[in-house]
Amino acid sequence: MSLKFLPKISLDSAMYQVVLLLAFAVPLSTAAASIAVGIGTLFIIVWSVRHKSLPPFDSKILEVLAVYLVIQIFIATMSWEPANSFREVFGEVHRFFPLIFALTFIKKREQLCGVLIASLLAFLINDAAGIYQCVVQGAPRAFGFNHTPTFYGSFMLMQLPILIYIAQLEILSLLWRRLAAFTAALTLICLVLSMTRGAWLAFVLVVVIFVALEKNYRLLTAKICAGLAVVFLIVALLSPKIQDRLATITSTKFQSNTERVLMWTAAAEIFSDYPIYGVGQKMFFNAYNFYYLPQEARERPGANMRGHTHPHSNILHRASEGGLLGLASFIGLYAYFFWKFFTQYRREKIFAFGAGMAAFLILAGLQLEGLTDTNMNQVPIMREFWLLAGTLLAAEEIFKQR
Secondary structure, three states: OOOOOOOOOOHHHHHHHHHHHHHHHOOOOHHHHHHHHHHHHHHHHHHHHHHOOOOOOOHHHHHHHHHHHHHHHHHHHOOOOHHHHHHHHHHHHHHOHHHHHHHHHOOOHHHHHHHHHHHHHHHHHHHHHHHHHHHOOOOOOOOOOOOOHHHHHHHHHHHHHHHHHHHOOOOOOHHHHHHHHHHHHHHHHHHHHOOOHHHHHHHHHHHHHHHHHOHHHHHHHHHHHHHHHHHHHHHHHHOHHHHHHHHHOOOOOOHHHHHHHHHHHHHHHHHHHOOOOOOOOOOHHHHHHHHHOOOOOOOOOEOOEOOOOOOOOHHHHHHHHHHHHHHHHHHHHHHHHHHHHHHHHHHOOOOOOOHHHHHHHHHHHHHHHOOOOOOOOOHHHHHHHHHHHHHHHHHHHHHHOO
């Protein structure tokens, strides 16, 4: 079939605009981000047909993603409901597209700056929305444009490292760097206002990881954290809401905690009964709510609740729905990217806070929060993570250029 009737399309130019749209849209609008992914996919299809090949891409990353997806397909074939599981696998495939778009089509310093600035502006708007919700509207927890406070906490964990990276990036003007530092301060406030306990704990552990890796900045980091701790303590003393959230972290009587333990126990039982390939993607809902729901669970499917769709733990979610195969593929995928970000950080030691460090801390924050919540299967969170991951990986190649 001839495509000569179609207008000439510059893939690099068109796809860079798509990446810009994604960078701005993902934190603010799932629909707009979906449109950007669809447009980008269409551009790549047209280009591939014309050139009879796919755009060049990191072959090792493609191999890792391919192995992961093959395992997911096999698990879906063994699912309780293969049709539902295959839909979930298809949905997961398109969540990787921002990674591919960013790695392939961010090639120049000007393009890197453009994507970072678009992200910065989106983060600023997202922060402003969260502060407005709590301060003006009186919302008990900030959620910005991220549907739920828990999602919002995950976005704050991703925003902070990238904002710090932007704030010290010398190829950007002083105005943008100062705006990034200001937005980082707002993001810290929004992290608190999200009242997401898992994100709070993850943030503390991310700081510990940074201190462990960056020996030269331990004293400076300690001073900054001490100041932040004093400010947080003062705010907590004046805020009964924050006191209540802190008190519930270890409470055995808090319903959210007790329900989590019940879900974790049930997920372990599902894994024990289906140890190889689990019950299938998107099947935790059926398995837990209709077969493994403990009698003492108070949160049950009914008129006021449709039932839990995940066990509030990335590890147990993958183990129950995918068995050993699903768990191994999940750990293997992110272990590879942890290694990739860490080796990039080691190569970028001349920077105080380079792209590799930022990407490593973003992934660490998400995975640490994911110990007590299921965040690595949410479309907005994964789109943002893979877009930032691709952008930060592309940054290393860009700075290699003379």
